[in-house]
Amino acid sequence: MEPWISSPNKSKPVIVTLADGINQSVESIEIKDSQALSAFNVDSFLYPTLQTVDGHMLHSQHTGYINRLFKFQNTWYCGNGKGLYKFTGSSWAAVYEYGDTNNERLWDSAQFFDGSKLYFLDGSLQLRQYDGSSLTTLSAAPVSNYLTTYANRFYLANKNDNLLSYSGLRDATDWSSTNKYTGTGKITVETQDGEKPTGLANFANHVLLFKRYSMHKLFGEDSTNFNMTQPYGVGCIADRTITPTRDSLFWLGPDGFYDYMGGAAPTKISDPIKNYIEQINMAYAHHCCAGTDGRFLYLSLVTGSATLPTVTLKFDLITRAWWPVDFIATSYFLDGQTLYFGTVDGRIMRMGGLSFNGSPINWSIETKPFSADETARSAIHRLFVVADIEVGSTLNVAYAGGTEGTTWTVVKTVSNGTGMIQSLRIPVVVRTPEFWFRMKLFGIGKVKIHRLIREVSRRGA
Numbered sequence: 124m125e126p127w128i129s130s131p132n133k134s135k136p137v138i139v140t141l142a143d144g145i146n147q148s149v150e151s152i153e154i155k156d157s158q159a160l161s162a163f164n165v166d167s168f169l170y171p172t173l174q175t176v177d178g179h180m181l182h183s184q185h186t187g188y189i190n191r192l193f194k195f196q197n198t199w200y201c202g203n204g205k206g207l208y209k210f211t212g213s214s215w216a217a218v219y220e221y222g223d224t225n226n227e228r229l230w231d232s233a234q235f236f237d238g239s240k241l242y243f244l245d246g247s248l249q250l251r252q253y254d255g256s257s258l259t260t261l262s263a264a265p266v267s268n269y270l271t272t273y274a275n276r277f278y279l280a281n282k283n284d285n286l287l288s289y290s291g292l293r294d295a296t297d298w299s300s301t302n303k304y305t306g307t308g309k310i311t312v313e314t315q316d317g318e319k320p321t322g323l324a325n326f327a328n329h330v331l332l333f334k335r336y337s338m339h340k341l342f343g344e345d346s347t348n349f350n351m352t353q354p355y356g357v358g359c360i361a362d363r364t365i366t367p368t369r370d371s372l373f374w375l376g377p378d379g380f381y382d383y384m385g386g387a388a389p390t391k392i393s394d395p396i397k398n399y400i401e402q403i404n405m406a407y408a409h410h411c412c413a414g415t416d417g418r419f420l421y422l423s424l425v426t427g428s429a430t431l432p433t434v435t436l437k438f439d440l441i442t443r444a445w446w447p448v449d450f451i452a453t454s455y456f457l458d459g460q461t462l463y464f465g466t467v468d469g470r471i472m473r474m475g476g477l478s479f480n481g482s483p484i485n486w487s488i489e490t491k492p493f494s495a496d497e498t499a500r501s502a503i504h505r506l507f508v509v510a511d512i513e514v515g516s517t518l519n520v521a522y523a524g525g526t527e528g529t530t531w532t533v534v535k536t537v538s539n540g541t542g543m544i545q546s547l548r549i550p551v552v553v554r555t556p557e558f559w560f561r562m563k564l565f566g567i568g569k570v571k572i573h574r575l576i577r578e579v580s581r582r583g584a
Contacts, residue, residue: 135578136576136577136578137156137493137576137577137578138574138575138576139156139157139490139574139575139576139577140157140171140172140173140573140574140575141157141159141173141488141490141564141572141574141575142157142166142167142169142170142171142172142173142442142444143155143157143158143159143167143442143444144158144159144162144167144395144439144442144443144444144445144446145158145159145160145161145162145395145396145444145445145446145447146158146159146160146395147394147395147396147397147398147399148394148395148397151491151492151526151527152491152492152494152526152559154491155491156490156491156493157171158395158491159488159489159490159491160489160490160491160561161487161488161489162446162447162487162488162489163447163448163449163485163486163487163488164176164448164449164484164485164486164487165446165486165487165488165572166419166437166439166444166446167439167442167444167446168418168419168439169571170439170441170442170444171573171574172571172572172573173488173571173572174569174570174571174572175484175486175516175568175569175570175571176437176446176448176484176486177474177475177476178474178475178476178477178478178479178480178484179450179464179472179473179474179475179476179479179480180472180473180475180476180478180480180481181470181471181472181473181480182463182471182472182473183199183210183215183470183471184469184470184471185201185203185208185215185469185470185471186203186205186469187203187204187205187224187468187469188203188204188226188431188453188467188468188469189201189202189203189453189454189465189466189467189469189470189471190202190203190204190226190228190229190230190363190410190412190453190454190465191207191229191230191231191232191363191454191465192454192455192456192463192464192465192471193232193456194456194458195232195234195238195241195253195255196238196255198210198255199471200218200232200241201215201454201465201471202228202229202230202232202243202245203224203228203469204224204225204226204227204228205220205221205223205224205225205228206218206219206220206221207219207220207230207243207245208220218253218258219243219248219251219258226410226430226431227246228245228246228247229245229246229268229362229363229409229410230243230244230245231243231244231245231268231269231270231362232244232270233270233271233272233277234272235272235277235295236275236293239254240252240253240254240295241253241254241255242261242270242277242295243270244266244267244268244270244279246266246267246268246282247266248266249261249262249264249266250264250266250267250270250279252295252296261295261296261298263296263297263298263299264277264279264288264290264298265279265281265286265288265298266281267279267280267281267288268280268281268282268320268362269281269282269320269322269323269362270323271323271324271325271330272325273325273329273330274344275292275293276289276290276291276292276293276344277289277290277295278290278323278325278330279323280320280323280332281319281320282319282320282321283319284319285311285312285313285317285319285320286309286310286311286312287309287310287311287312287320287323287330287332287341288307288308288309288310289307289308289309289310290307291305291306291307292304292305292306292345293305303345303346303347304345304346304347305345306345306346308346310341310349310351312332312334312339312351314334314336314337314354316336318334318335318336318337318358319334320332320333320334321333321334321335321358321359321360321361321362321409322359322361322362322365322374323362324365324367324372324374326367326372326383326385327372327384327385327386328342328385329341329342329385331372333358333359333362333365333374334354334358334359335358335359335360335377336356336357336358336377337354337355337356337357337358338354338355338357338358338359338383338389339351339352339354340352340354340355355388355389357376357381357388357389358376358377359374359375359376360375360376360377360405360408360409360411361374361375361408361409361410361411361412362409363409363410363411363412363413363454364380364411364412364413364422365413366413366414366415366420366455368415368417368420368440369417370384371383371384371385372384372385373413373420374413375408375411375413375422375424376389376391377405377408378391378400379391379392379393379394379397379400380392380393380396380400380422380438381393392438392443393445395444395445396436396445396447399424399426399434399436399447400424402424402426402427402434403424403425403426404425404426404427404428404429404430407425407429407430407431408425410425410430410431410432410453411423411424411425411432412432412452412453412454412455413455414452414454414455414456414457414462414464415440415455415457415462416457416460416461416462416474417440417457417460418439418440418441419437419438419439419440420437420438420440421435421436421437421438421452421455421462421464422435422436422437422438423435423451423452423453424436431453431467432451432452432453432467433451434447434451435447435448435449435450435451435452436448449479449485450464450472450479451466451467452464452465452466452472453465453466453467461473461474461475462474477513477568477569483567483568484567484568484569485565485566485567486565486566486567486570487563487564487565487566488563488564488565488572489561489562489563490561490562490563490575491561492525492526492559492560492561493559493560493561493562493577494558494559494560505548505549505578506520506534506535506548506549506562506575506576506577506578507546507547507548507549507575507576507578508520508535508546508547508549508564508572508574508575508576509544509545509546509547509572509573509574509575509576510540510544510545510547510570510571510572510573511540511542511543511544511545511570511571511573512537512540512541512542512545512566512568512570513540513542513568513569513570514539514540514541514542515539515568516538516539516540516566516567516568516569516570517536517537517538517539517566517567517568517570518535518536518537518540518547518564518565518566518570519533519535519536519537519563519564519565519566520533520534520535520536520547520549520562520563520564521533521534521562521563521564521565522534522560522561522562522563523560523561523563524559524560525559525560525561526559526561531563534549535547535549540570544573562575562577
């Protein structure tokens with residue numbers, strides 16, 4: 124490495140991009156220069172450029188905590204603590220409704236074969252079949268919490284027993300026939316500590332039954348070749364976080380968020396957001412949820428003393444970077460290439476646009492502590508930010524001395540940009556009495572940060 128030049132008029136340029144997400148897994152001075160201590164409403168979609176996240180807008184208004192969102196026969200459906208509802212184009216009509224509201228009614232649904240019928244349950248409700256107009260109770264089906272389909276059968280699991288039930292072949296109404304090829308059955312899935320099911324899914328040509336601390340894989344298509352393998356010691360605490368993508372299955376376990384590719388053991392990918400994971404309210408963790416738009420996976424967590432989601436983070440499936448966002452989602456559904464999400468106050472939101480439903484997007488990012496020379500104090504003589512600032516948007520640049528603290532000195536504000544790439548020259552001497560300093564970029568509206576160039580000179584030790 125070229126040594127520092129003793130002349131105070133000489134400087135060392137350092138070029139940094141900022142699109143590798145937050146990292147809470149190690150001490151702040153140890154993370155990569157391109158990672159951040161804190162960030163809100165920015166992401167890595169244009170990697171290595173950092174950009175303000177896309178906005179969202181209101182699709183429709185319902186009531187209550189929306190815990191399930193999906194489409195059936197090209198019509199919107201949602202579930203809340205009172206019932207399951209169908210969107211008529213201007214309002215929500217009840218498909219099934221209770222006389223009271225209970226946020227512990229967490230709906231699950233599936234479609235069978237040709238998509239002509241919808242099936243749903245909520246943990247206490249008998250499995251229902253719906254064709255768009257007529258509702259039928261499948262009284263032979265066991266009361267269950269979790270529902271999935273695989274190889275032309277329905278699979279059901281209940282959080283109160285250790286049975287995995289499967290329907291007749293190509294017949295969702297058959298839960299009693301005994302033919303070994305086409306009939307029904309129950310598979311007992313026990314663990315030494317007696318833990319009960321917490322989720323059910325299908326992925327990579329097998330059925331997955333989750334418990335709190337274990338994952339059980341069922342291979343086969345009928346009673347002649349079913350094979351339940353030895354479980355992995357990785358469980359699930361929130362079945363609505365189980366999210367398939369093209370290559371992986373993701374879910375929230377008791378110690379973090381996991382990525383499973385169908386062969387090897389699941390991999391924990393949440394160390395960079397460990398402070399958020401440690402704050403999960405385990406008594407209400409089953410209200411956490413997740414969804415994907417194909418590029419990012421969104422994870423909503425119940426933290427602190429809350430009983431419903433309070434935090435949403437997005438995970439870049441390509442760069443593996445984590446980004447916190449300001450909006451709170453309680454359910455997700457990907458319709459084609461557009462992601463929709465429900466909220467705690469009954470709104471259905473559509474991703475896209477330049478604002479958060481009419482409100483400007485406030486964004487920020489705080490860098491790691493930098494030090495040009497850990498044995499000597501440093502001064503920034505010039506700072507360049509290469510950025511696009513859209514018309515009506517704002518970029519602020521600030522610094523703080525030391526590795527911690529929030530006393531920020533704003534040294535540059537650019538408002539109402541042109542939308543064209545520009546190199547903002549910030550002639551400032553940050554004469555910190557510290558060996559370390561941090562930078563903060565923040566603003567309102569749509570901004571792209573291509574790179575940060577610091578010209579740092581060594582001051583006397």
